[in-house]
Amino acid sequence: MAQLRADARRNRERILAAAESVFAERGASASTEEVAARAEVAIGTVFRHFPTKNDLLGAIVKRLLERLAEEAESLAEQGEPETALFAFFTHVVEEAAARKTVAELLAGGGVDVRTGKPLERLRRPVGTLLDRAQRAGAVRREVGPDEVMALLSATSQAALLAGWTPGLRDRTMEIIFTGLRA
Amino acid sequence: MAQLRADARRNRERILAAAESVFAERGASASTEEVAARAEVAIGTVFRHFPTKNDLLGAIVKRLLERLAEEAESLAEQGEPETALFAFFTHVVEEAAARKTVAELLAGGGVDVRTGKPLERLRRPVGTLLDRAQRAGAVRREVGPDEVMALLSATSQAALLAGWTPGLRDRTMEIIFTGLRA
Amino acid sequence: MAQLRADARRNRERILAAAESVFAERGASASTEEVAARAEVAIGTVFRHFPTKNDLLGAIVKRLLERLAEEAESLAEQGEPETALFAFFTHVVEEAAARKTVAELLAGGGVDVRTGKPLERLRRPVGTLLDRAQRAGAVRREVGPDEVMALLSATSQAALLAGWTPGLRDRTMEIIFTGLRA
Amino acid sequence: MAQLRADARRNRERILAAAESVFAERGASASTEEVAARAEVAIGTVFRHFPTKNDLLGAIVKRLLERLAEEAESLAEQGEPETALFAFFTHVVEEAAARKTVAELLAGGGVDVRTGKPLERLRRPVGTLLDRAQRAGAVRREVGPDEVMALLSATSQAALLAGWTPGLRDRTMEIIFTGLRA
DNA sequence: TATGAATGAGCTTTCATTCAT
DNA sequence: TATGAATGAAAGCTCATTCAT
Numbered sequence: 001m002a003q004l005r006a007d008a009r010r011n012r013e014r015i016l017a018a019a020e021s022v023f024a025e026r027g028a029s030a031s032t033e034e035v036a037a038r039a040e041v042a043i044g045t046v047f048r049h050f051p052t053k054n055d056l057l058g059a060i061v062k063r064l065l066e067r068l069a070e071e072a073e074s075l076a077e078q079g080e081p082e083t084a085l086f087a088f089f090t091h092v093v094e095e096a097a098a099r100k101t102v103a104e105l106l107a108g109g110g111v112d113v114r115t116g117k118p119l120e121r122l123r124r125p126v127g128t129l130l131d132r133a134q135r136a137g138a139v140r141r142e143v144g145p146d147e148v149m150a151l152l153s154a155t156s157q158a159a160l161l162a163g164w165t166p167g168l169r170d171r172t173m174e175i176i177f178t179g180l181r182a
Numbered sequence: 183m184a185q186l187r188a189d190a191r192r193n194r195e196r197i198l199a200a201a202e203s204v205f206a207e208r209g210a211s212a213s214t215e216e217v218a219a220r221a222e223v224a225i226g227t228v229f230r231h232f233p234t235k236n237d238l239l240g241a242i243v244k245r246l247l248e249r250l251a252e253e254a255e256s257l258a259e260q261g262e263p264e265t266a267l268f269a270f271f272t273h274v275v276e277e278a279a280a281r282k283t284v285a286e287l288l289a290g291g292g293v294d295v296r297t298g299k300p301l302e303r304l305r306r307p308v309g310t311l312l313d314r315a316q317r318a319g320a321v322r323r324e325v326g327p328d329e330v331m332a333l334l335s336a337t338s339q340a341a342l343l344a345g346w347t348p349g350l351r352d353r354t355m356e357i358i359f360t361g362l363r364a
Numbered sequence: 365m366a367q368l369r370a371d372a373r374r375n376r377e378r379i380l381a382a383a384e385s386v387f388a389e390r391g392a393s394a395s396t397e398e399v400a401a402r403a404e405v406a407i408g409t410v411f412r413h414f415p416t417k418n419d420l421l422g423a424i425v426k427r428l429l430e431r432l433a434e435e436a437e438s439l440a441e442q443g444e445p446e447t448a449l450f451a452f453f454t455h456v457v458e459e460a461a462a463r464k465t466v467a468e469l470l471a472g473g474g475v476d477v478r479t480g481k482p483l484e485r486l487r488r489p490v491g492t493l494l495d496r497a498q499r500a501g502a503v504r505r506e507v508g509p510d511e512v513m514a515l516l517s518a519t520s521q522a523a524l525l526a527g528w529t530p531g532l533r534d535r536t537m538e539i540i541f542t543g544l545r546a
Numbered sequence: 547m548a549q550l551r552a553d554a555r556r557n558r559e560r561i562l563a564a565a566e567s568v569f570a571e572r573g574a575s576a577s578t579e580e581v582a583a584r585a586e587v588a589i590g591t592v593f594r595h596f597p598t599k600n601d602l603l604g605a606i607v608k609r610l611l612e613r614l615a616e617e618a619e620s621l622a623e624q625g626e627p628e629t630a631l632f633a634f635f636t637h638v639v640e641e642a643a644a645r646k647t648v649a650e651l652l653a654g655g656g657v658d659v660r661t662g663k664p665l666e667r668l669r670r671p672v673g674t675l676l677d678r679a680q681r682a683g684a685v686r687r688e689v690g691p692d693e694v695m696a697l698l699s700a701t702s703q704a705a706l707l708a709g710w711t712p713g714l715r716d717r718t719m720e721i722i723f724t725g726l727r728a
Numbered sequence: 729t730a731t732g733a734a735t736g737a738g739c740t741t742t743c744a745t746t747c748a749t
Numbered sequence: 750t751a752t753g754a755a756t757g758a759a760a761g762c763t764c765a766t767t768c769a770t
Contacts, residue, residue: 005749008754029211031739042756047741049754143357146345150354154340158332172332175325179361190729213764224731226768235765369770372733393575395760406735411762413733507721514704514718522700527692536696539689543725554750577743588752590747599744 012049014039016063019056024099028057065121068092072125081136085129086177089152093173096156097164123149139180151176194231196221198245201238206281210239247304250274254307263318267311268359271334275355278338279346305331321362333358376413378403380427383420388463392421429485432456436489445500449493450541453516457537460520461528487513503544515540558595560585562609565602570645574603611667614638618671627682631675632723635698639719642702643710669695685726697722 018039022030032053036043050056071091075084127145134141155176159169200221204212214235218225232238253273257266309327316323337358341351382403386394396417400407414420435455439448491509498505519540523533564585568576578599582589596602617637621630673691680687701722705715 005752005754007748011755033739043740044742044757045755051741053740142353144353146350147354147357150340150346150350151357154336154354157339158336163328164332168328168332171324171326172329172336175329175333175361176358177361178364179357179359182360182364187729193730214766215764218732225766226731226733227729229766230729233766369731369733371769375733396762397760407761408736408763409734415762417761506717508717510709510714511718511721514710514714515721518700518704518718521703522696528696532692532696535688535690536693536700539693539697539725540722541725542728543721543723546724546728551750557751578745579743582753589745590752590754591750593745594750597745 008049011039011041011045015041015046015049015056016059020060020063020099023057023060032056062121065119068095069122069125072122072129076125076128076132079129081132082138085126085133085139085148085180088126088129089148089155089177090173092152093155093159093169097159097169119149119153126152140182143180148180190231193221193223193227197223197228197231197238198241202242202245202281205239205242214238244303247301250277251304251307254304254311258307258310258314261311263314264320267308267315267321267330267362270308270311271330271337271359272355274334275337275341275351279341279351301331301335308334322364325362330362372413375403375405375409379405379410379413379420380423384424384427384463387421387424396420426485429483432459433486433489436486436493440489440492440496443493445496446502449490449497449503449512449544452490452493453512453519453541454537456516457519457523457533461523461533483513483517490516504546507544512544554595557585557587557591561587561592561595561602562605566606566609566645569603569606573646578602608667611665614641615668615671618668618675622671622674622678625675627678628684631672631679631685631694631726634672634675635694635701635723636719638698639701639705639715643705643715646706665695665699672698686728689726694726 015035018041019035022035022038026034032046033043035056036046039046046056050059072088075088079087123145126148130139130143130145130148133139134143155173158164158172197217200223201217204217204220208216214228215225217238218228221228228238232241254270257270261269305327308330312321312325312327312330315321316325337355340346340354379399382405383399386399386402390398396410397407399420400410403410410420414423436452439452443451487509490512494503494507494509494512497503498507519537522528522536561581564587565581568581568584572580578592579589581602582592585592592602596605618634621634625633669691672694676685676689676691676694679685680689701719704710704718
């Protein structure tokens with residue numbers, strides 16, 4: 001992947017970007033052809049980079065989770081132990097609200113990307129955030145990383161619901177946060 | 183619907199039942215043809231009753247929410263105010279864990295059934311359960327029915343996640359319940 | 365197959381006829397779409413009747429071999445024992461010369477229709493013709509039906525060669541016939 | 547071709563060798579990309595040497611026929627007049643049995659290589675073999691080289707038939723040989 | 729009203745061929 | 750000259766929906 005030709009790498013990026021926006025708008029059932037069109041690339045090129053629609057979706061999730069994981073890691077280093085976990089949680093849910101695919105995929109919806117593996121990438125840094133929050137006394141000791149991940153996926157997915165306003169989002173998260181803290 | 187011929191009504195039921203099980207197994211992207219097959223009915227018959235695949239999905243959600251709403255209502259009358267809301271919450275999530283469609287649709291995933299309206303049906307009795315729990319001092323006063331509904335959808339959807347065991351389900355709900363109570 | 369609806373049966377026939385002529389002209393690599401076009405039927409209809417291009421090709425071979433087999437059977441009953449085998453041989457080769465698919469398929473060319481089974485259908489009556497010719501002293505006793513079938517396929521296939529004129533065809537078959545008789 | 551750079555010439559050979567083996571295994575419908583892979587050469591290189599897949603196939607046939615022609619010529623010089631033709635016939639058919647392309651192309655199957663010209667190369671030495679056999683009284687005078695060529699192609703093609711065992715091959719050729727001799 | 733065949737747009741994938749590097 | 754990524758025209762196939770029977 002590192003030794004891709006310059007134009008190939010450029011195209012790969014274009015395709016991923018196009019896919020991200022197309023799937024964000026239309027959901028994961030949007031057509032590969034449309035992705036190709038928005039990337040201004042021939043359909044065959046998409047296929048060369050991602051032999052299957054699923055591979056394309058998988059690449060997007062991986063990318064997204066990678067980015068989120070990095071943000072979590074950076075928060076784990078620089079953020080306040082008491083608040084970092086909550087900040088990250090809020091951040092993820094806000095992202096999800098803006099991107100259909102994000103939530104769909106976080107929740108394993110529809111497509112076969114839920115190999116579980118991609119989510120593992122996120123679980124580690126989330127575990128760290130949780131651990132630090134617990135040491136700081138900001139989160140109950142009984143809570144485990146699995147529960148946090150579950151709440152994260154759940155809330156992200158829910159963020160797409162019609163009628164889910166920023167206000168509702170905050171109030172709902174506040175309930176969850178209270179449950180974590182108490 | 184009342185003046186349907188007896189056999190037509192019977193078919194309608196068969197189709198709904200078949201659709202429920204097919205979509206529960208394969209998710210909402212299962213083919214209408216498969217529904218017809220399981221209902222032992224010709225494909226044309228499915229479309230006569232439900233002009234669109236979406237209509238079929240809509241009918242299932244409506245039916246499901248109707249049933250859930252009735253259960254909520256009955257709990258609101260007979261159940262302990264302090265526990266009824268939590269019991270109902272648990273019940274819904276357990277149902278969702280068993281049925282792919284339920285969760286998908288509760289969360290508005292993929293298909294255009296999130297006209298919002300169907301969920302309204304459930305919102306009323308949930309509001310009642312919440313109200314009684316609050317009067318009994320079992321739930322914080324700041325919590326509103328929208329938040330409960332949001333948490334309900336979110337958790338139901340999450341219940342489909344790979345690796346979501348009954349144990350994890352309970353621990354996750356416990357966090358939410360704590361957030362509601364505290 | 366007997367209980368097909370009238371229009372379905374009609375279409376099935378149209379498709380087979382179209383396929384036969386399209387494949388005869390363009391060879392087995394012609395597109396299914398073109399078959400649909402010539403049959404004046406939508407592409408989906410072709411696939412309903414023949415789920416795979418191979419199935420379509422298979423149906424044609426089966427049909428053709430069926431016809432040839434019937435002709436062989438009728439010759440076995442009514443024809444002169446001494447000449448019937450040769451007449452049939454000539455007939456098949458002439459047919460092949462006119463139809464690309466016939467020869468291609470008889471020889472198992474390109475497509476996976478050479479399950480062997482279809483040819484079996486023809487082998488029986490050819491065996492009978494051979495047997496009668498041998499009893500009449502017109503063909504050597506050492507010759508078996510397998511050899512005749514092999515010569516038949518071979519010559520049919522060769523009949524497509526560029527530069528293969530009717531005259532050459534006859535002279536070539538005469539050599540084979542001599543080899544059978546002597 | 548004579549002034550090709552050394553490495554270019556080497557590549558040309560590698561490609562031809564790869565093509566021969568790939569097409570021998572998979573038939574003429576194998577993909578050019580696979581040929582490139584087996585030649586351990588990039589696809590572009592294949593197309594630089596052979597602008598068209600057909601050109602590549604053509605080159606293989608030419609090469610093959612050249613080799614066969616040389617063998618025929620050498621047999622015409624050194625072999626026994628009475629048996630050389632039959633030996634050559636047998637040899638060609640055995641080769642064909644082992645190579646899908648050989649037979650396919652000898653018979654003009656599928657691809658447009660049957661410009662007729664390539665086969666001419668073989669026709670000459672076969673004519674010589676035939677002539678000598680006839681002079682030696684081993685083959686009937688009425689037989690012409692065209693018929694022999696036709697029988698050769700036909701039998702080669704047939705050699706690919708499923709169920710065509712060495713035994714059947716010999717018995718079938720024996721019939722043809724008898725037809726030539728008698 | 730029920731049937732199931734027909735429709736046809738659209739999807740994923742393949743592959744010969746071109747062309748920037 | 751070699752490379753291999755890009756192209757883009759099919760191809761085969763699926764499936765929601767329509768409509769003749």
